Amino acid sequence: MSAVLDNHGHAGDHAHDDHGHHGPTGWRRWVYATNHKDIGTLYLLFAFAMLMVGGVLALLIRAELFQPGLQLVNPELFNQLTTMHGLIMVFGAIMPAFVGFANWMIPLQIGASDMAFARMNNFSFWLMIPAAIMLVASFFMPGGAPAAGWTLYAPLTLQMGPSMDAGIFAMHILGASSIMGSINIIVTILNMRAPGMTLMKMPMFAWTWLITAYLLIAVMPVLAGAITMTLTDRHFGTSFFNPAGGGDPVMYQHIFWFFGHPEVYIMILPAFGIISQIVPAFARKKLFGYASMVYATSSIAILSFIVWAHHMFTTGMPVTGQLFFMYATMLISVPTAVKIFNWIATMWRGSMTFETPMLFAVGFIFVFTMGGFTGLILAMAPIDIQLQDTYYVVAHFHYVLVAGSLFSMFAGVYYWLPKWTGVMYSETRGQIHFWGSLITFNITFFPMHFLGLAGMPRRYADYPMQFADFNAIASVGALGFGLMQVYFFLAVIVPAMRGKGEKATAKPWDGAEGLEWEVPSPAPFHTFENPPKLDATATRVIG
């Protein structure tokens, strides 16, 4: 991304900068950033930094669980680690990374000059920094970091020390940032598409983000409400969730999961979008069933609002409630299956090559589907009674969040890195990263299915001896997976940012389609300052 920086640093050299505008340079360029590409870069680097922080916490957890008995941390710290690992990965790594992709790619894909609200864009990024600092620093507050799990269930949250308040404040700020980001994305997509790009000609990534942004606006305030009630219960004598004052701890779970379930789709829909861009590009064949993909994504989004209580089958809902949420949840597998079928139909009779983006995309489809199937098994309430709150759930959501969201982002990074930096990554290194990640990922999380079936509860600092072997295997895998991501940073990201590597052409993938490939690589600081004229498919600029 320094390739972009160089361009800008010598802005005068470039024809595209002929209007003579000079933005700030040095640190001011980033702090005052209003350019969607710079802000996208900031988001992505921030998310990667948080991925590393969350990863270190995960490795501490896995190190403690390598053997039964407490060797490294006490149970209190262990709970802090699991809680903060979850919060940091969800709110600090996955969500901001997708916003980073949106910032970089949506204006390029729809032929817009920038995001609609450039200054708000800056604000929504920089808001995350104090929130992240607060989250990480909460480890050093009296009593340590929040330790009530990332779901922050009441009334355990009412027992937490002052770091809980810091955590709540941080979540509020991150929520505000997300809402602003979503408003920006919605307005950009709805108002700033180049003439001729109708909604149904829009790239899938823009479509999935449009739907995701609506989900975010709908549910982030719900989370804010839940944690605000927690805050007033803690300090201002209310009893929303405190049973001692007549409050209802289960109401917290309803409110939280009304946010929490759409949230998991917030973290996967943009992934579907990225995969829907990459599979056609490397199959050299148009995406099969574009319209049905749009409808499937929308149905998933709508259904995501009526399935939340499948996280709560063991709270003791009435049987009718369990039946409703079981049916609704199982129904979600239908549109998801449609998406998988469409991807495979896109590959069918294509002319495929398997560069790293395609490898990650195929890996995504394969491993994410395993997570989808375990989700279907968990959706079945009688089985969920056995598996709720065991390692089976941990395995399930890591299959969809790591092999799902994270792998799709790796695919997206390799796919668009030439556009961002102007240089190609090393194919060998990309393949090492892919195979290393895929194998270590499965070593880490596959044994957890067995642990869960055997009844090992999650969030346990110590466990019966019979669970020892699978835990040891998982810990070894986790270390490998962590090292693979360090390798990714050092061997792929750093060289690309320093502009090392083969120069990339404007369209390095011969099968790729879309407006982002119509501008040079690296993408100039300003693109599509005048709305481009598009051909009938809205994938090429003419004249």
Added chain:
Amino acid sequence: MKSISNKLASLLLIAGAWVGSAAHAVQDLPGGPAVNQLNLHPPVTKIAEEQHFLHWMMLIICTVIFVAVFSVMFYSIWKHRRSKGAKSANFHESVTVEVVWTIVPFIIVILMALPATKVLVAQKDTTNADLTIKTTGYQWKWGYDYITGEGEGLAFISTLDSSHRVMSDSGNVKDAPTDYLLKVDNPMVVPVGKKIRIITTANDVIHAFMVPAFGIKQDAIPGFVRDTWFRAEKIGDYYGQCAELCGKEHAYMPIHVKVVSAEDYTAWVADQKKKAAAKLDDPTKVWALDDIMKRGEKVYAANCAACHQANGKGAGPIKPLDGSAIVLDADHVKQIQVLLKGAANGAMPAWAQLSDTDIAAVATYTKNSWSNKTGQLVQPAEIVAQRGK
């Protein structure tokens, strides 16, 4: 399937030993987890059996679909690659195909949901129980109250064996017993073949009562009661653990249910009734220091040592008792109040559920242990006086 899973298990066991885990001669725990167990616990109730069946059904259907779908994908990956000279076709839409592959999964999902519905309705039916037991989650132990049926009126607390907690802290599990972290002082005892209704509630935060072999898991929610049921069909010991994050000792509040024959159950009830009568301490009894110290040491080890440590020094945010002003104070009221009502927002839980004698004993113990040498003696009558204040 059995032989395949056995082979898989032994393969994984070898892999486990290879990575150098603590794979010494750990044995299966009957009624609890088996070494490298791959599937749900062997069912002991009809419901658990149904869950087993559903899980196998789902696993098989999902695996078949998975293999079918991905053989298509991998065939395509194999055949339709450019290096094999594949030219890309031009089709990219077909309403018929889309409708078919929307309707087919829909039908499959409905077919899956039908048998699940039957089981779900059955497992929620808690009527006509022979025995009702209220289980209360405390941080971090279980309380069992026999509410109705044979044994009505029995009530006791079930705590993890404190030597296991010490072993966990030491980090050295070389000599860990088979029931490591699952052994309790007072297991719940129930008769075989009877419908047992479990009412759950909690004292502080949400816990969850889980016994995998029975196929039950029910959150225990403070301020609310929920219920579940089981009818164990085999005599034996069955184990579970708390399944909802409940604070720092979450991993240390196991569940042990002993299923016994009807006669043994009757005998157990009679025995418990006798013991309870004998144990019923007279709160007006005036104790001598030595006797109450012995009692206090036991109470301390069972309830306090997990946080305050056996040496009374506490750890991290846990306050030390050794040298504590409140403990040393000649006025006993403050310490008794902390014991009865808790402190620091529940970080120190309330212990009002202990008997007057136990609280007096543990207070006396802390006042005369380690470097605390006050010689003070707290009598049960003082606790009685402070209760409800």
